[in-house]
Amino acid sequence: MITITSIFKNMIIFLRTWIKLIVILILGLAIMAFFAFVVYQPMYAVNLDGEFIGYTKDKSKLQKKIHDYEKNGDSGTVAFVEIDTLPEYTMCLLKKGYTANDDEIFEKVIRSGVPYYKYYAIMENNEEKYYVQTYEEAEGIIQSLKEKNSKNQNDVTYVLKYETELKQFTDVGTTVAALYVETPKVVVNKTVNTKKTMDYSNTALGIALIRPISGTITSRFGTRSRGTHTGLDIATSLGTPIKAAASGTVTYAGYKGSYGYMVVISHNSSVQTYYCHCSKLYVSAGDTVNQGDTIAAVGSTGNSTGPHLHLEVRVNGVAKNPQNYVY
Numbered sequence: 001m002i003t004i005t006s007i008f009k010n011m012i013i014f015l016r017t018w019i020k021l022i023v024i025l026i027l028g029l030a031i032m033a034f035f036a037f038v039v040y041q042p043m044y045a046v047n048l049d050g051e052f053i054g055y056t057k058d059k060s061k062l063q064k065k066i067h068d069y070e071k072n073g074d075s076g077t078v079a080f081v082e083i084d085t086l087p088e089y090t091m092c093l094l095k096k097g098y099t100a101n102d103d104e105i106f107e108k109v110i111r112s113g114v115p116y117y118k119y120y121a122i123m124e125n126n127e128e129k130y131y132v133q134t135y136e137e138a139e140g141i142i143q144s145l146k147e148k149n150s151k152n153q154n155d156v157t158y159v160l161k162y163e164t165e166l167k168q169f170t171d172v173g174t175t176v177a178a179l180y181v182e183t184p185k186v187v188v189n190k191t192v193n194t195k196k197t198m199d200y201s202n203t204a205l206g207i208a209l210i211r212p213i214s215g216t217i218t219s220r221f222g223t224r225s226r227g228t229h230t231g232l233d234i235a236t237s238l239g240t241p242i243k244a245a246a247s248g249t250v251t252y253a254g255y256k257g258s259y260g261y262m263v264v265i266s267h268n269s270s271v272q273t274y275y276c277h278c279s280k281l282y283v284s285a286g287d288t289v290n291q292g293d294t295i296a297a298v299g300s301t302g303n304s305t306g307p308h309l310h311l312e313v314r315v316n317g318v319a320k321n322p323q324n325y326v327y
């Protein structure tokens, strides 16, 4: 006889059986998971170009490290690396005992790329001469050559390079010593070269001259009936300001026999201009003058018959025709 009570009893038995089964199943899974957790570990197998190169536990950390190196290189000379193929990662469960070798993987990956080295090429007249690693070193070389007044200071520059070829670096001291060229000193003398050596050829001076005064040319450069004339005579009124034909250093300012009161300006180690028969001198030996500065006043001192400027242009002591360059 089926009663409500017996149906209820049967249902409880049925449920109990199922609950037992479910509990056993859960326990079983838990034991298996625990076993798996103790014995196995999840890892990534890393392949590069189809070749297995190792295991990593932390894929994103390794990827970031590789990516950073690719973009920014190291703290030394490597600026960045061009990597054609990046590694592939495959997740797997491995028995404990396998160890990750992230460092080896990293090395293999970055070595598979092409490194670009960052350095500074020190150039002289646009030709690469030396190489240094840092901006500070490159700047230091330029500044040092300026401080030493090296003759080539304006010809030495540097340029930042990114190249796949690593260069031999030199240090600042060695580079400066190798590049330094002494600037010839302009000698300030008490004497003045008045030799009558002349040359008619139109030698390039390397500088441009302006007219020291305006006036009338009364005697030209060359051989005259009464001897040789090593300059150009320009007549004008007494006291007219005489301008420096080009910038330079005054290497003579004083009285010199038949030249009268005169000024010599040395424009570089070879070119000089002479301003003679002056009435007044406004500069002294050793002064630096700019082109156009007033240096003296027109006069008629020395061997002169009237106010005029006797202008000479000398290259390595040899008098040149001033009209090759001015007037």
Ligand SMILES: [Zn+2]
Residues within 6 Å of the ligand: 219, 229, 231, 232, 233, 309, 310, 311
């Ligand atoms: Zn003269």
